[in-house]
Amino acid sequence: MSGIHIAQLRKVYGDTIALHDIDLxxxxxxxxxxxxxxxxxxxxxxxxxxxxxxxxxxxIRVADRxxxxxxxxxxxxxxxxxxxxxxxxxxxxxTVRENVAFGLQVRSVARGEIxxxxxxxxxxxxxxxxxDRYPAELSGGQQQRVALARAMVVEPDILLLDEPLSNxxxxxxxxxxxxxxxxxxxxxxxxxxxxxxxxxxMVTADRxxxxxxxxxxxxxxxxxxxxxxxxxxxxxFIGRTNTLTGKVVSKGVVExxxxxxxxxxxxxxxxxxxxxxxxxxxxxxxxxxxxxxxxNEIRGRxxxxxxxxxxxxxxxxxxxxxxxVRVTAPPxxxxxxxxxxxxxxxxxxxxxxxxx
Amino acid sequence: xxxxxxxxxxxxxxxxxxxxxxxxxQQLTFDNYRSAFTHSYLLDPIVNSFKxxxxxxxxxxxxxxxLAWLVSRTDMPGRRLLRPLIxxxxxxxxxxxxxxxxxxxxxxxxxxxNWIRDLFQVDHPVFNIYGLxxxxxxxxxxxxxxxxxFVSATLELMSSELEDAATTLGSGTFRTTFxxxxxxxxxxIxxxxxxxxxxxxELFGPPAFLMIPARQQVMTTxxxxxxxxxxxxxxxxxxxxxxxLLVTVTLLWVQRRLLGRRRFVTVSGKGGVRRRMAxxxxxxxxxxLAFIPPFLSVLLPYFALxxxxxxxxxxxxxxxxxxxxxxxxxxxxxxxPTTRNAIEHSLEYSAAAATLSVVVATLVAYLVxxxxxxxxxxxxxxxxxxxxxPGIVLAIGFLAAYSxxxxxxxxxxxxxxxxxxxxxLPIAYSNGQSILQGINIxxxxxxxxxxxxxxxxxxxITLPLLRRGILSGxxxxxxxxxxxxxxxxxxxTPKTHVITTVIFDFSDAGNYEAVSTMGIxxxxxxxxxxxxxxxxxxxxxxxxxxxx
Numbered sequence: 001m002s003g004i005h006i007a008q009l010r011k012v013y014g015d016t017i018a019l020h021d022i023d024l025x026x027x028x029x030x031x032x033x034x035x036x037x038x039x040x041x042x043x044x045x046x047x048x049x050x051x052x053x054x055x056x057x058x059x060i061r062v063a064d065r066x067x068x069x070x071x072x073x074x075x076x077x078x079x080x081x082x083x084x085x086x087x088x089x090x091x092x093x094x095t096v097r098e099n100v101a102f103g104l105q106v107r108s109v110a111r112g113e114i115x116x117x118x119x120x121x122x123x124x125x126x127x128x129x130x131x132d133r134y135p136a137e138l139s140g141g142q143q144q145r146v147a148l149a150r151a152m153v154v155e156p157d158i159l160l161l162d163e164p165l166s167n168x169x170x171x172x173x174x175x176x177x178x179x180x181x182x183x184x185x186x187x188x189x190x191x192x193x194x195x196x197x198x199x200x201x202m203v204t205a206d207r208x209x210x211x212x213x214x215x216x217x218x219x220x221x222x223x224x225x226x227x228x229x230x231x232x233x234x235x236x237f238i239g240r241t242n243t244l245t246g247k248v249v250s251k252g253v254v255e256x257x258x259x260x261x262x263x264x265x266x267x268x269x270x271x272x273x274x275x276x277x278x279x280x281x282x283x284x285x286x287x288x289x290x291x292x293x294x295x296n297e298i299r300g301r302x303x304x305x306x307x308x309x310x311x312x313x314x315x316x317x318x319x320x321x322x323x324x325v326r327v328t329a330p331p332x333x334x335x336x337x338x339x340x341x342x343x344x345x346x347x348x349x350x351x352x353x354x355x356x
Numbered sequence: 357x358x359x360x361x362x363x364x365x366x367x368x369x370x371x372x373x374x375x376x377x378x379x380x381x382q383q384l385t386f387d388n389y390r391s392a393f394t395h396s397y398l399l400d401p402i403v404n405s406f407k408x409x410x411x412x413x414x415x416x417x418x419x420x421x422x423l424a425w426l427v428s429r430t431d432m433p434g435r436r437l438l439r440p441l442i443x444x445x446x447x448x449x450x451x452x453x454x455x456x457x458x459x460x461x462x463x464x465x466x467x468x469x470n471w472i473r474d475l476f477q478v479d480h481p482v483f484n485i486y487g488l489x490x491x492x493x494x495x496x497x498x499x500x501x502x503x504x505x506f507v508s509a510t511l512e513l514m515s516s517e518l519e520d521a522a523t524t525l526g527s528g529t530f531r532t533t534f535x536x537x538x539x540x541x542x543x544x545i546x547x548x549x550x551x552x553x554x555x556x557x558e559l560f561g562p563p564a565f566l567m568i569p570a571r572q573q574v575m576t577t578x579x580x581x582x583x584x585x586x587x588x589x590x591x592x593x594x595x596x597x598x599x600x601l602l603v604t605v606t607l608l609w610v611q612r613r614l615l616g617r618r619r620f621v622t623v624s625g626k627g628g629v630r631r632r633m634a635x636x637x638x639x640x641x642x643x644x645l646a647f648i649p650p651f652l653s654v655l656l657p658y659f660a661l662x663x664x665x666x667x668x669x670x671x672x673x674x675x676x677x678x679x680x681x682x683x684x685x686x687x688x689x690x691x692x693p694t695t696r697n698a699i700e701h702s703l704e705y706s707a708a709a710a711t712l713s714v715v716v717a718t719l720v721a722y723l724v725x726x727x728x729x730x731x732x733x734x735x736x737x738x739x740x741x742x743x744x745x746p747g748i749v750l751a752i753g754f755l756a757a758y759s760x761x762x763x764x765x766x767x768x769x770x771x772x773x774x775x776x777x778x779x780x781l782p783i784a785y786s787n788g789q790s791i792l793q794g795i796n797i798x799x800x801x802x803x804x805x806x807x808x809x810x811x812x813x814x815x816x817i818t819l820p821l822l823r824r825g826i827l828s829g830x831x832x833x834x835x836x837x838x839x840x841x842x843x844x845x846x847x848x849t850p851k852t853h854v855i856t857t858v859i860f861d862f863s864d865a866g867n868y869e870a871v872s873t874m875g876i877x878x879x880x881x882x883x884x885x886x887x888x889x890x891x892x893x894x895x896x897x898x899x900x901x902x903x904x
Binding site: 050052075076077078079080081082083085086087088089091092093102103106107150151154160 | 799802804805807808812820
């Protein structure tokens with residue numbers, strides 16, 4: 001069992017707080033993505049997990065073993081976690097085989113056993129024919145595979161990945177996402193995966209922890225963070241969204257700033273009436289025609305339209321102080337720029353989120 | 357850490373302390389400063405030193421800047437040949453050049469004087485290399501490469517577009533050169549001036565060879581005299597060394613600020629096109645002028661050294677029967693125990709010093725770059741400190757610190773080894789620092805997540821990756837240590853003679869055939885080591901395949 005329990009973890013650099021007392025549970029065998037913009041604290045979290053940094057408060061437990069507290073840190077070499085680095089960190093002076101064998105040599109595995117396991121690991125990542133090459137002779141994708149093989153051959157309890165695909169070109173990145181997921185499905189290993197790319201997180205992860213400014217905003221499945229975001233940041237960071245600001249009138253009812261219109265929306269925030277919140281809706285869920293179910297109605301004027309082939313994008317002014325509402329409509333639906341129109345916001349797609 | 361203290365801190369502290377100590381009673385006093393700076397015969401050398409340094413700086417900049425411009429920015433013929441020739445001046449120790457110029461331009465026996473006498477039938481010598489003027493001439497010759505390499509590096513990075521911008525605004529070619537090109541190169545020119553100035557004020561060899569016979573002194577030769585008198589006045593010498601230390605510290609600080617502030621502004625022409633300026637009918641006249649400095653600093657001196665070393669008796673003439681041959685080489689390598697030992701000592705001490713220096717420097721650099729200990733920046737500062745200490749001043753510090761218990765090193769090889777290692781520690785340290793910074797910390801961390809401890813990661817990952825850098829750092833210390841004169845002269849004893857001190861003694865005794873032979877041998881040894889090392893590294897590269 002190697003679940004990870006992070007409690008009240010804090011890290012401070014000088015006078016900036018990199019992590020604000022975060023809590024996170026990663027279950028055994030789960031792939032957890034830490035997703036967020038740069039500077040959000042995701043890499044700091046990973047470095048703390050790996051044991052390269054000492055927390056200023058809080059603790060990290062793996063299974064029932066405390067590995068990091070402010071007072072003592074189990075060094076990286078005694079955690080049995082493997083880390084895939086953004087730079088791959090393949091040793092240039094060792095061949096592919098020597099790179100992969102290193103962790104087993106450190107563990108004093110018998111020589112025959114090392115050869116057998118290295119061969120198997122290289123075959124898994126389809127590098128068996130390049131075993132005697134030096135890293136400088138490999139492509140980026142191949143180096144990435146060496147890093148995977150090197151990390152997995154020691155059969156770690158936990159695999160940590162730090163933006164592992166960000167140095168690859170777009171095609172290869174897509175391919176490697178599935179490769180990483182396949183690796184997990186074959187081994188069932190617990191993984192923590194740091195990325196700033198939401199598509200990468202959604203393909204590889206069972207759950208996503210969205211981070212911003214040293215805090216975890218939401219931890220949920222890919223489906224949930226997209227469909228049921230709890231904060232304005234999560235809604236905006238995962239896919240495109242419209243956020244209209246307003247005040248809670250009662251549960252599920254928000255009065256929009258500058259319009260005086262009350263809209264009804266899904267509300268799981270538990271915010272009391274009078275609190276400043278935001279209402280989110282995805283562009284493709286905003287309609288120009290009245291739907292069968294109930295919908296909020298807002299008057300506006302079309303400011304811009306662009307034809308994108310598969311769809312038409314509109315930007316609609318609704319009120320001073322509110323951002324333009326973006327609408328993704330079918331290409332056949334045409335509204336003149338400058339025209340007054342009514343937007344329909346289906347109640348089941350409007351969500352109240354905490355303003356951030 | 358203790359090693360670092362022994363190498364750097366203890367000598368510098370002793371130097372300061374000694375300068376305030378009464379020789380007899382060991383009590384603190386200002387007497388040393390009083391006796392060092394009140395007698396007029398002790399003030400003249402200080403004036404001479406500054407005169408010399410200014411003159412050398414001006415000549416070096418005045419010659420080095422146009423040379424750099426000609427080689428980097430014009431279509432002057434022979435510019436590809438000129439660069440290695442000028443850099444050959446770089447690797448020639450100036451005290452060797454000084455000796456060569458004694459053979460060339462000593463008033464009575466100098467070859468150039470003889471040629472002129474024979475050609476033009478003049479009866480008095482035209483040149484006299486002895487004295488302040490000759491000394492300035494020789495040091496300036498060997499300082500030109502500093503300005504040359506700084507300025508040409510800047511000019512080569514500067515885009516022609518910067519000049520074109522001026523030309524399109526109606527500025528003529530020479531106006532552009534003077535109002536755009538040169539001002540942009542100004543920081544490099546100033547850096548060249550500062551380094552030449554420092555070199556001139558710190559050097560011991562050329563003034564010792566060229567000025568002492570003319571009964572003129574500069575600060576460094578005066579320091580030497582304090583020691584050659586009996587009893588040696590080490591306390592006064594320590595006090596007398598202080599202005600020297602002050603000047604170097606100040607100038608290097610000034611230079612750092614100059615370079616630090618302007619460098620990035622100047623070198624912003626990345627990716628720009630660089631065209632060479634057509635000199636037209638001035639091509640050949642410029643080429644002839646440009647070859648004069650390397651002719652005077654490299655070709656003529658080596659010719660003189662070779663000619664003198666190949667004659668059994670210099671002065672009998674090359675054509676006198678039985679005079680030409682390898683007599684002195686056989687003598688130096690096989691027959692004479694002093695020279696043979698000196699060669700062995702030089703090799704042993706330099707190798708030991710290079711090893712010590714590189715080990716200490718790499719460890720300190722590792723601690724500093726990886727921020728492993730709290731006081732790491734302070735360690736780095738200490739490792740760089742010898743950079744501002746002239747060799748001769750360092751030697752006095754070593755004498756003050758280690759010619760007494762608890763660590764009595766004077767008279768043993770260890771004082772020379774330690775002095776070399778310390779003097780060139782900054783080279784090894786900055787080399788180590790830059791290669792360590794080039795190694796991504798992830799490479800070490802990867803080993804640690806796979807279960808290797810810090811030591812094992814360093815041994816299996818960091819060290820092998822550092823190997824080439826460490827070897828080059830070792831060479832960077834070994835080569836200057838092989839030809840170190842100004843500290844050696846103070847620290848050697850008859851049992852610990854090295855090549856440079858032997859040359860110094862022979863020159864003192866007027867044994868010029870031996871001087872030139874040892875000088876040529878020293879240069880040969882240096883070249884053999886450099887070539888062998890590059891061969892080794894080259895093979896290493898081929899086997900391991902290159903990695904950027």
